[in-house]
Amino acid sequence: MGKKVKKESETPCKETFEPLPVEGKTPATVVLLLSSPEEDILVKACEAIHAFAEKGDENKVSVLGLGALAPLCHLINHNNKLVRRNAVMALGIMATNSDVKNALKKLDVIPSIIDKLSLEEDVVVHEFATLCLASLSVDFICKVQIFDNKGLPPLIQLLSSPDPDVQKNSIEIIFNLVQDYQSRLAVHELGGIPPLLELLKSDFPVIQHLALKTLQNVTTDKDTRIAFRDEQGFEKLMDILSNTDLSDLNAEALQVVANCLSDSESFQLIHKGGGLTRLMEFILTPNVSEIQSNAVKCIAKVAQSSENRKLLHEENVEKVLVELLSVADVSVKTATCQAVDAMSFHLASKDSFRDLGGIPAVVQLLNDESLVLKEAATQALSNLTHSNQLNTFAVYEAGGHEILVQQLYGSCPRTVANSAATLGIMAGQEVIRCSILSHGAVQALVEPLKSTNTQVLVNTTQCLAVLACDAEARAELQSAGGLQPLVNLLHSYHKEVLHNVCLAISVCASNEPTAVEMCKFGALEMLQEINQSVNRRSSFSELALISLLNSNLSVKYSLTSHLASSDIISDGFYDAGKARPGQKILTLEELSKQPVNQHQPIIVVNTAAEEAVDVPEERQSNPPETDTSKGDCRTPRKKKGDDKQKDETQPESPTEKPWKMMDDVSLQLLVKEAKKSILPLSDERGQYAVLARLVSEAMGGAVEMEKLHEFPWVLHLSELKFQLQSNVVPIGLIRRGIYCHRALLFKCLVDSIGMSCTLVRGEYNRAWNEVLLLSGNPSSNGRSSQPCCYIVDLMHQPGSLLKANTSAAVQYQTI
Known part of the structure; x- marks a missing residue:
């Protein structure tokens, strides 16, 4: 066995990973990489998304759908400068799409974007951060968020950026913001006027236009105009207007000029500095018609102030405007007419326009085909002639009235x-x-x-009220069918329209046929309703009602139960009884065509003799035959064969014969008798007494108060209606009349012979006449006493004059 040998300890290996190049072949992969913890990957992912989105809207929507927006909004706050820059670039380019913009509004990203406007960020971040805000700032809620998050101060600072794209985006955002009042004020307070003026020198027209449009908005504020003036803003604008190479900026520049000149203080300071003279020279300089038109509009806007009009007059602006009335371009002439209209509020200018020949020039423009020019020309003439008689005649001499009449047929309200x-x-x-x-x-x-246009109605009715003071004009209005639409306007709730309509009706009512026609259309009922209304009643409506009643005494008596001594009864007057307020009162013709009814008859006055028939002498001297068996009616008997002869000589017409009032020969004889017996008398009291007895004798004589109930007047009138087969009874045929019939006959005869009395209706068929007479004896100082009012007794002691308000007079007037 081998000997054990101790192993050497193994050292741990260090984990290393070689850098791996990343290739994203699909947008989805790149979007996933936005969540990587590695900065290099984030840089490349953001860069790739920017490049992909830059190619078109479809790509932007595609990336949005893959969920790129939320991580990008997070990455714009990354600590890595490069990651932050690329994320802002990607977000800025994507925000130009409307779908992306709507999604961004829900993410509360605006405060983070505003942070990127700091001067510590590089110019690329500024460019795409402002590009993003420019897209969002068109939305009202986003504008409020930009303002509330203090976005204006850094944006104003960026107006001085060396990068034109940053300038363009920043001025665009500011332009969108200053549509709101609070932002307009803030631009001035944050020192935005100098950098805005500096941008007018930009080499890029889009920046210049945006700067002028922004100035146009902010200079509507007075304090901003002061700052603008202090920075020599007006002079810089005039330099632009004088530079032919910058003619494309003239329209916007003139809008700012108009704002600068709008208040008197600024206008006077500019005027002292020679600015107004330069403006006049510019207007007269041959130029593009659109620019010239805008320049004249500027004058029209300036002329809205009375102080400015005075200074413009001192600069002889009228001469400039009259010259421009003859140019070829319609837009220039239209703007000039508007300026003439504005200047015409200055009295001296009205005379200047006339002296310079401006009025015929404006009249000539009425023949132009342009509807807009015609409108401006008619408005100018309206103001030029207002309170100026010489200008009125100048328009007349130029034939303007004839053309203006034709303009009434126009389509432009x-x-x-x-x-x-x-x-x-x-x-x-x-x-x-x-x-x-x-x-x-x-x-x-x-x-x-x-018309349904209020101003058309106001002016038309006012014009009609002036023209209708001519009798022929009233007749023409009636024949042209103008009375019904005029009366219909009484339904209007517009105060000025209603006033003018009432005035026109009161003028037209001075002609009796016209008044009757207007009553047919319901004018009377509508005026009564108006005068009972707290809100609609006026002196005009009261005048219209009075005028209408004064021209139709039958209606007046029916409604008011009173005729003054100045109300002269004439042929065709009828008493249809007392009418209720608002009740429609029928005409005599309408009443005569109704079937015979049980109501009291309508009493009519007609003193006219029939033109076609000569009254024989014996008929003139003797009363007509009466049929005593028929209620003592004084209707002449018909001779046998009269009807047959009439049928033979006058064959029936296929058309309906026109209605005609029944002749009243008896009334004619009474009028003749009154003139014969009353007028020769020298004593006025005696005249009234004799006439009273004549009336009493004609209507059945004196009736004792106690035996009044025995007087057969009701039966007599019923028999008359039956004999005539009509509800309308001529007053001369009545032989048994009481208070109401006798008072009417007395009034009729008094008016016929030129004397004076009233007619008053009381209750229960009572009516009486009032006369004014001097008491007779002069007073101690030699002067005649005041006239006293007397009631004429026609019933009980005919000819007696009862002093008004005495017990005898009251007893006569009441039951």
Whole structure:
């Protein structure tokens, strides 16, 4: 056996692993590598994802679907600078896809990205971090998160970055943020104006445009405008406008200029520095039409302030604008009309435009095919003529009123509204109004009355109220079918529309046929309803109702139970009894066509003689024959054969004969008798007393108070209705009348012979007349005493004058 030998101790081997080059052949493999603990692998994985995602949106969505977004958001905070940079690059390029952007909004990654804007990070990190934020900042919630996480200060710092991509991304984010008020203020407070102005010198147009758009937003704030002015911002903008190589920036630059000039303080300082003069020179310099148009829009915006208008007037801006009215480009002329409109709020400017020949130039633009230009031109004319009579005549002399009438047929609501407003102003002059009417203005206004546009309705009704003061215009409005749409507008709840409609109705109501027609369309009922409303009632609606009633005394008496001494009864007046508020009152023609009923008759007044028939002398001197067996009705008897002869001589017409009021020969004779017996009397009291007795005798004589119930007036009127086969009874046929019939006849005769009295309806068929008479004896100082009101007794002691409010008068008026 061999001798045992002690083994030497074995030393442990050190585990070593040779570096293994990693190749990821699929995106899924690379995404898995994002979870590796090894920094080199992480660097390469992030780099690979960036390169893959950069190739297109499909790749970005693919990587998103493989779950790369969460690890990348984690890796942008890695301690390794290279890992951090590549992760930011991958995340920034992926965020340009909308699906990725929506996914990022749920991961609360914005605070981490903002941290990467630190100046300690390299420019590549800045570029892709800002690229990521630029994509996210279009979303409102993300904008709030960027602001709340203090993203603006580092972004403003990065505006001065040497890398143009960083500048572009940073200014884009800031532009998105300043759409909100709090960010606009913060940009100024954080010193953002100087670097923004510096970017205007950039070699890259996209950066310049974004800088100007951002300045356009922030300079809407007054404090920001002060800082902008202190940094010579306006001068830098004018330098851009004067540089022909930078013409592509003019539109945005002019928007900022307009903001700078909007408040009076800035405007005056710029004006003192010669900035306004430079702007005027720029506007007149032949340039691209779009730029010239924007420049004039700038003037229009500046002219919104009264102080600015005064300074612009001192710079003779009117001369510049009048010259631009003749340029070829429509957009320039449109902008110029808008500027003329704005400047016309300055009274001196209105005169300047007229003296420089601007008004005919604006009128000429009404013939242009452009609807936008027509709208601007009509608006300018409306303002130019407002409160300026000379300008009104200048438009008239240029033939503007004729063209404006045609514009009322246009399809653009604003053009129609402006045209109606201008015509309404011009129609205030008698000569011009006649000419406007001769060109068919009333007919042209009918269709706009049916518009749903509030401003069209306001201006159209206002214009109509001025034009309708002419009788022919009212008749034309009625024949053109304009009354119904006008009345329909009483349903409007717009205050100004309703006021103007009521005003137009009150003007139109001065013509009785027009008033009657409007009542047919329900104007009366609607006005009553309006005047009972706390919110809709106004002095205009009250005036319209009064005017309507004054032109339709039958309706007035029916509704109010009172006719003043100035309300003169004429032929066609009828008493249909007291109407309830809101009740539709039928016309006399409608009432006459109703079948005979049990109600009290409608009493009608008609003193006109039939034109086609000569009244024989014997008929004029003697009352017509009466049939005493038929209730003593004074209707002339028909002679045998009259009907047959009428049928033979006048064959039936296939069309319905027009309705005609029944003749009242008896009333004609009463009027003649009243004139003959009353007018020669010199004593006014005696005139009323004699006339009262004449009325009493015609209607059955005196009736004792105690025997009033025996007076057969009800039976008599029923027999008249039966004989006439009508509910409408001429007042001259009534031989048994009481208070209401006698008071109406008295009023009718008084008005016919030129005297004066009222007609008042009481309760239970009572009615009376009031007259004003002097008490007779002069007072101690030699002056005549005040006139007193008397009630005329027509029933019990005909001719007695009862002093108002005495017991005798009250007894006569009440049961």
